[in-house]
Amino acid sequence: xxxxxxxxxxxxxxxxxxxxxxxxxxxxxxxxxxxxxxxxxxxxxxxxxxxxxxxxxxxxxxxxxxxxxxxxxxxxxxxxxxxxxxxxxxxxxxxxxxxxxxxxxxxxxxxxxxxxxxxxxxxxxxxxxxxxxxxxxxxxxxxxxxxxxxxxxxx
Numbered sequence: 001x002x003x004x005x006x007x008x009x010x011x012x013x014x015x016x017x018x019x020x021x022x023x024x025x026x027x028x029x030x031x032x033x034x035x036x037x038x039x040x041x042x043x044x045x046x047x048x049x050x051x052x053x054x055x056x057x058x059x060x061x062x063x064x065x066x067x068x069x070x071x072x073x074x075x076x077x078x079x080x081x082x083x084x085x086x087x088x089x090x091x092x093x094x095x096x097x098x099x100x101x102x103x104x105x106x107x108x109x110x111x112x113x114x115x116x117x118x119x120x121x122x123x124x125x126x127x128x129x130x131x132x133x134x135x136x137x138x139x140x141x142x143x144x145x146x147x148x149x150x151x152x153x154x155x
Contacts, residue, residue: 069143072143073144080143081144083140083141086140087140087141090137090140094134094137097130105122108122
């Protein structure tokens with residue numbers, strides 16, 4: 001194997017120190033700070049404009065949703081009342097379920113900390129049921145809720 005020596009790259013390179021065509025005026029630290037603060041203020045103003053726009057879009061969506069729910073309630077008053085009763089009944093069921101769940105947590109918490117199997121079994125047994133129950137109660141509550149006077153006077 002013959003080794004040929006390659007020349008090592010130069011450690012020094014040329015630097016162009018000539019004046020650039022786009023010379024930036026030299027600002028004093030106070031002027032530079034003032035300019036930076038102006039840029040920050042401009043960016044903050046733009047952020048505020050975007051937040052106001054986002055807020056108005058969300059408010060419009062919320063108002064439309066409330067209007068649609070109220071129209072549904074007006075079209076189905078008996079069903080809206082039944083949804084209210086069902087939501088109240090499921091809320092009582094949920095309270096009982098949460099009491100049983102917290103009792104089990106308090107009784108087996110040490111075992112759940114030490115054994116992953118018991119924790120997984122607990123989550124599998126209580127988690128999905130609780131999530132679905134919360135979802136059903138939320139839907140029933142939305143369909144049966146009576147809008148507050150402030151929202152109904154705005155529309």
